[in-house]
Amino acid sequence: MSTTIETSATSLLRFATAGSVDDGKSTLVGRLLHDSKSVLADQLEAVERVSLGRGQEAPDLALLTDGLRAEREQGITIDVAYRYFATPRRRFILADTPGHVQYTRNMVTGASTAELAVVLVDARNGVVEQTRRHAAVAALLRVPHVVLAVNKMDLVDYAEPVFAAIAEEFSAYAASLGVKDVLAVPISALAGDNVVEPSAHMDWYGGPTLLEHLETVPVGSDPSREPARFPVQYVIRPQTEEHPDYRGYAGQLASGVLRVGDAVTVLPSGLTTTVAGIDALGRESDIAWAPQSVTVRLADDLDISRGDLIAAGAAPVPTKDIVATVSHLNERPLRAGDKVLLKHTTRTVRALVKEISYRIDIDTLQRRSGAEGLNVNDIGHVKLRTAEPLALDDYTDNRRTGSFLLIDPADGTTLTAGMAGEAFEAVHGDDAPGASEEEDWV
Structure with a gap:
């Protein structure tokens, strides 16, 4: 039986990239994948062939992620592209979101599960309307960490005052949105400055590279500090000779920690009972934590079906x-x-x-x-x-x-x-709808 919350040797960070069109986001993602050695040899060879065919001496790393651009030119619906890579210190799921204003909804999709957002700006243009829009969406979705990547520093002669002014403006705007953790990094995605390796051109910058920050930023929260929420996905009743009375509730723990013996409330019915057992990967355990997928057994036979919520701690009011x-x-x-x-x-x-x-x-x-x-x-x-x-x-x-x-x-x-709730402002007024006559639909 497991009695402690186990941790992986390499944690997982989900992050999203956002930026205006032509700010160099494709090149940044390509550089991040290339310099972290997350690109397969045949992929790199294909990019080098295309780049040479265009008369370019160095490989155009934007080609590693420009599938979305080709889709847009062909009139295909644009969607979020997910990319997976890893370093010895951490695993990553990158949600690469389109930059056009008409695809703001895709930024919402990509950032909805992200723990960090990389907002890219062009050092020549600074904070623009789309920059503020992406910051606002990140704040709305409660993305806990934001990185401002000030790109194309090579085109402003790596000038510290240019970077400092952009970082100050963005940080002030992010603070007004309630974003608490903002890090500004001066980079050149094309030249590779401060993306994976430190820049030799910006010795005035003493912070981490982009990848260093991605590898070290705190991931997730302590499940033991969150109330347990277990949405029931499936009721398991095998009714075999070996387990004639088995009744388990399968699903993924959305938050918190469940332990055998915990008092729980089943919602929306409000019935109460205790956790009698937890089965994970075919074995009994006395503890489960988010986001594990487990089967929970309860001490009492209650009327529970898919869609019910098993809650421990302070339960929401249906x-x-x-x-x-x-x-x-x-x-x-x-x-x-x-x-x-x-x-x-x-x-x-x-x-x-x-x-x-x-x-x-x-x-x-x-x-x-x-x-x-x-x-x-x-x-x-x-x-x-x-x-x-x-x-x-x-x-x-x-x-x-x-x-x-x-x-x-x-x-x-x-x-x-x-x-x-009031997700945008975190201010709760008296907004509850009145008890007017219900429509036939509901």
């Missing part, structure tokens, strides 16, 4: 009335009165969009009230009414159990990503 900050992802507008499906963890229920309170102007961070609806890439505040009670945490407290999706009931298309 409700049918939800206020949320949302990012609209679909070309079809979201309007008050729309009937949708709401997917929260493993539970999907019918819901009604009762009100679109306001739209957030990401450029100025101002509320724009009176919005008739939300269009693609819009971020706003909505009030929803669900047919069944849901146990949502506030997104500012728990990114996993405070998030949800709105889905088109007609064809299953994802419409909107939601963050329960």
Whole structure:
């Protein structure tokens, strides 16, 4: 039996890259992969062949990640590209997000699970509108760490005052958004300065290279400090001669730690019991921690099915009335009165969009009230009414159990990503919807 929380020899960091068009993001990602020796030999040979064919002496590292550009030229829908690489110190999942303003929704997708965001700027242009937009999205999604990569320092003669002015402006803006951890790094992705190896041209910079920071930034949080949340995905009843009375609840622990003997509450029913056993990878254990996938056995036979939430510690109060900050992802507008499906963890229920309170102007961070609806890439505040009670945490407290999706009931298309509570401001007013007459939908 395992009695302690085990740690991997090399931890995992999920991070997202964002930047305006032509700021050099493709070259940066290519340089990061190349200099960390994460590029296969045949890939590098192909890039070198194409570069030589164009008359370039050095390989164009942007070609390692320019698949999205080719897709855009062919009129194919742009999506987030995920890349995987590792160093001896850490494993990485990189979400490479497009830079165009019309693909802001893709930045939301890529950053939704990220623990760090790399925001790229061109040293010649400094902080621009898209830079502020990406910083605001990172703050909205509660990405805990942000890196400002000031690129193309070689084109401003590696001037420290240029870097210092950009870093100061961005840090002040990020602080106004509530971002607590910001590191600015002067780089040249084309020349390789401060990406993986320290720069010989910027001895005035005493901080880490980009890769050094990615390898050492704190990852995750202590699960023991978070309340346990276990969404039930599947009920296991083998009914074999060996285990005639076995009843287990399988799923992935969204947050916190569960131990045998813990008192738990099943939501939304509110029934209480204790954890009788935990099965992980075919073996019994007396502890499980996020994000492990396990089977939980309870001391009592309760009416539990897929979509129920097993919670230890302070449990959220189930409700049918939800206020949320949302990012609209679909070309079809979201309007008050729309009937949708709401997917929260493993539970999907019918819901009604009762009100679109306001739209957030990401450029100025101002509320724009009176919005008739939300269009693609819009971020706003909505009030929803669900047919069944849901146990949502506030997104500012728990990114996993405070998030949800709105889905088109007609064809299953994802419409909107939601963050329960006042995720943008972390200010909770009296926004609960009144007990008006329910629509037939809910």
